[in-house]
């Protein structure tokens with residue numbers, strides 16, 4: 568019999584979560600603060616509550632839906648859909664129905680299998696020779712490894728024979744060899760995200776508010792999600808819902824988002840959402856690595872890579 572009760576949503580938590588959602592969406596942090604118990608109020612004083620909620624709103628947007636995923640006597644976990652992302656919202660109550668625990672965690676959908684590597688054959692996403700600045704499995708080769716979704720990412724740019732990525736003093740984007748170069752679809756797929764309006768940075772000054780900058784996400788038939796970031800403003804040539812073919816122009820390399828100089832950021836993850844994605848290691852089908860043909864290979868830091876035809 569107990570299991571029958573466990574299936575139904577705890578009415579008290581539901582009521583409190585409804586009120587929390589309403590206050591959050593209407594920007595009423597004082598009202599949310601009044602729902603906290605004394606310990607929570609000490610841990611999260613009003614100014615901190617305001618900062619936390621404002622930060623969440625800026626990044627994730629309003630709450631648009633939720634679904635109960637775990638239900639216990641004193642707490643519940645909700646898969647919570649925001650305008651821009653999905654989080655697991657954990658709310659627990661004391662005996663007076665005041666909130667004594669509130670957490671916003673990455674939402675991990677365990678019904679979607681993690682992928683170790685790509686199964687779709689990938690071509691390099693450009694013509695010409697590019698250099699892997701960050702790529703590989705260790706932290707010294709690839710600073711992305713500490714980020715769950717981006718752990719297998721590549722940062723790619725173009726260097727000259729001196730190893731420099733720019734022609735003169737590097738003070739303008741146009742000085743960089745990579746700036747304005749074509750970025751191509753590595754395989755067929757469907758465009759599921761396309762952002763084009765973010766300004767390019769002055770070299771060395773990063774935009775932390777819009778991390779990906781101008782960006783494109785391709786979903787393959789094998790449910791791999793290919794993220795390309797930092798395109799040049801107004802250069803993205805694809806739209807959400809569009810089917811693309813391998814080799815099709817996505818846009819031009821730029822310096823938008825969390826980027827200090829013109830480069831391509833590329834990674835694959837197992838779901839579309841950046842917060843809950845798990846990185847997928849990317850092997851390219853057949854290409855030149857430092858002049859030698861390699862097949863089904865994942866390049867690492869320092870290697871010069873180029874299509875073989």
Ligand SMILES: [Zn+2]
Pocket residue numbers: 711720721722832833
């Ligand atoms: Zn990167």
